[in-house]
Amino acid sequence: MSTPGLKPRERPRGGQSPRPSQPGARHSHGQALIAALLLAAVLTAGAMLANGELRARAEAVAHARSLEALAHARSALIGYAISYEERHPGEGYGFLPCPDRGNDGSTPIGACGARDTAAIGRLPWRTLGLPDLRDGWGECLWYAVAGSAKHNPKPLALNWDSPGQFALEDAEGLALAVAAADDRAVAVIFAPGRARTGQVRPPARPFGCSGSEAASEDLPHYIDHPFAAGNTGPQRITQGTLRPDDDTATNDLLAWVGVDDIFDALRRRHDHADHVNALLDRVATALSTRLAPGNGGEAWRATHGAASGALIIGPLPTAEALGLPAGERAPIDRWRDQMRFAVCADNTACIAVSREAAVAEHCHAILAFAGERIRTGAGAQQRIEPAQRTDPAQYFEGLNALHLGTGIPAFAGAARFTVTDRSQPATADVIRCLS
Structure with missing residues (x-):
C-alpha cells in the first residue's frame, strides 16, 4: 500500500538497481565549480580595481x-x-x-x-x-x-x-x-x-x-x-x-x-579627594603660621595681601613664601592659583563661616579653595585670560565671590573638598577656618 502524496520508486528494467555516480565525476564537477568561482572573483576584483x-x-x-x-x-x-x-x-x-x-x-x-x-x-x-x-x-x-x-x-x-x-x-x-x-x-x-x-x-x-x-x-x-x-x-x-x-x-x-x-x-579615582585635602592640609598649616599675630604676621599679610573692607585679602603666595621646605613646594605651587586667603584686619575672629546643617564657625583667617570651574549654564566660569584669572567670580560662587572682592567677613562652604558625583565637576567652594 502506497503512502498518499509519495510516488512509488521506479525500478529500471530488468530489476537492476540504479548505478551510483562515479567519484571521479563528482571531483571533476567540484573542480570546475571552484575554477568558475575563482574566475568570477578575479573578474569582480578586476572591475573593482578598475573603478578604484x-x-x-x-x-x-x-x-x-x-x-x-x-x-x-x-x-x-x-x-x-x-x-x-x-x-x-x-x-x-x-x-x-x-x-x-x-x-x-x-x-x-x-x-x-x-x-x-x-x-x-x-x-x-x-x-x-x-x-x-x-x-x-x-x-x-x-x-x-x-x-x-x-x-x-x-x-x-x-x-x-x-x-x-x-x-x-x-x-x-x-x-x-x-x-x-x-x-x-x-x-x-x-x-x-x-x-x-x-x-x-x-x-x-x-x-x-x-x-x-x-x-x-x-x-x-x-x-x-x-x-x-x-x-x-x-x-x-x-x-x-x-x-x-x-x-x-x-x-x-x-x-x-x-x-x-x-x-x-x-576624579573617578576613589582617593582623588583625599589627595586634594592632603595638599590643603599642608597649605592651611603653613598659612596659619604665617598669619599668626605676633609672629610677623602683620608684615607678611601686608606684603602678600591688600586691605578690603574688614579684611586683608590676597592670592595664595608661593610655597617658598609660605615657608615650606624646598621638597614640598612644587606640588603646592601647581595648585596655588585655585586658592585665596583672607584675614581679619583687626586680628579678631571676625569672619563667620557657615557650614551646611551646622553652627557657623568664627575665624580670624580663612583659606578659600575654588573647586572645578562651572562649565555650563548662566554661571559658567572662564579662567583663561589674565583678567579672568584675577576675578574671584570665575573661581568662587555666590557670596564667596562677592565677599572676596568687597571684604565682607562672611563665607560659606565645606571644610573639606568632596566629590559627590564622579561623573560631574566638583565645583563647590572649600572654606578652611584657620586657627
Whole structure:
C-alpha cells in the first residue's frame, strides 16, 4: 500500500538497481565549480580595481585599524597621567610623558625641550606599557605633548585649569571639539598613514619603527603638519581625510587629550579627594603660621595681601613664601592659583563661616579653595585670560565671590573638598577656618 502524496520508486528494467555516480565525476564537477568561482572573483576584483573600489576598501580597513590603535594610545596616556604620583611619589598627578626621540619606544632620560614648550616624537609605547602599536599602514604612531602638561621639565602650574596648546581643525578649517575650557589639547597622537608625495620613508620593519634614530629628522616624512620645535604658543593641527586617489592631501589621523579628559578620569579615582585635602592640609598649616599675630604676621599679610573692607585679602603666595621646605613646594605651587586667603584686619575672629546643617564657625583667617570651574549654564566660569584669572567670580560662587572682592567677613562652604558625583565637576567652594 502506497503512502498518499509519495510516488512509488521506479525500478529500471530488468530489476537492476540504479548505478551510483562515479567519484571521479563528482571531483571533476567540484573542480570546475571552484575554477568558475575563482574566475568570477578575479573578474569582480578586476572591475573593482578598475573603478578604484578595491583600493578604497583597503584604505577603509586601514583607516579603521588606525583608529583602533589611536584609541589604545589615548587611553594609555590618560592612564599614565592619573597614576603619575604612584610612579613618582610626591610629584602629583596629571603629567604626560615626553615623546620617544630615539626610536626605541621609550621616553628619553632628561628633558624634552625647555619648560612650557611643546615636544613631538614617536609615541613612547614601552613607557606607556603598550605593545608596538601600528596604524593601518604599518607605521608607528607619533605623539606631541604640550609644555603645560609634559613631565620634564614640569610646568610651574598643573591643575584642572591648565591651558592646552594644540588647536585642532578638520579639513574644512572648522574647529574640532576638545575637552578643555580653551578648546586646545594637551596631547595629540598621530597615525601617519601612507607616505604623501614628497615624503620618503624606509620600508616598515616587523620590529621597531621605520626611520632613523632621530625623530626630528624623520618628522617631515611622517607628519603632514609643520611643527615648530620649542614653540610655547598655540599650534594648529588638521585632521586628515581618507582620499585614496590623492597622494597630496593631508592624511594624518588624530586622537587627542584635553585637560578635562585627564581630570575627569582623575576624579573617578576613589582617593582623588583625599589627595586634594592632603595638599590643603599642608597649605592651611603653613598659612596659619604665617598669619599668626605676633609672629610677623602683620608684615607678611601686608606684603602678600591688600586691605578690603574688614579684611586683608590676597592670592595664595608661593610655597617658598609660605615657608615650606624646598621638597614640598612644587606640588603646592601647581595648585596655588585655585586658592585665596583672607584675614581679619583687626586680628579678631571676625569672619563667620557657615557650614551646611551646622553652627557657623568664627575665624580670624580663612583659606578659600575654588573647586572645578562651572562649565555650563548662566554661571559658567572662564579662567583663561589674565583678567579672568584675577576675578574671584570665575573661581568662587555666590557670596564667596562677592565677599572676596568687597571684604565682607562672611563665607560659606565645606571644610573639606568632596566629590559627590564622579561623573560631574566638583565645583563647590572649600572654606578652611584657620586657627
